[in-house]
Amino acid sequence: MISVNATLFVQIINLLVLLVIMNYVMYRPLRRLVEQRRQAISQGHAEARRQAQEAVNLEANYQDGLRRGRATIQERLAVFQVQAEERCNGILEQAQDKARISSGQMRERVEKEMASARLDIRKEAELISQAMARHILQRRLS
Secondary structure, three states: OOOOOOOHHHHHHHHHHHHHHHHHHHHHHHHHHHHHHHHHHHHHHHHHHHHHHHHHHHHHHHHHHHHHHHHHHHHHEEEEEEEEHHHHHHHHHHHHHHHHHHHHHHHHHHHHHHHHHHHHHHHHHHHHHHHHHHHHHHHHOO
16 A cells, blocks of 8 residues: 655655656657657748749740730731732732823723724725726727
């Protein structure tokens, strides 16, 4: 059986002193390490969430920039197409004008040549008719 005497009180005091020393030497540093570890983990989680949000924001900015870039390209392409059509129409009009002018000049030249040819034919017809008339008259006279 346990006898209650001075050694029991000394052992209780030794146990309490041991607990106090263990608390200062082991438990508090261990709790501090566990708390630091918990804080580091929570900071790591917070940093991971922040970086994930930053990645989402960067992707959204990238997609927005890509959309704006495509829209700008489409607008420029439309402007270039309109300019190309206008230039093409201008070139076609110039070519048609040149063709009209050339056609008019050719008609004038053909008409002049036809008039000249008619004149030449009339002169030849007159000469032939005069020659025929002389020939007919000479036969009658002879």
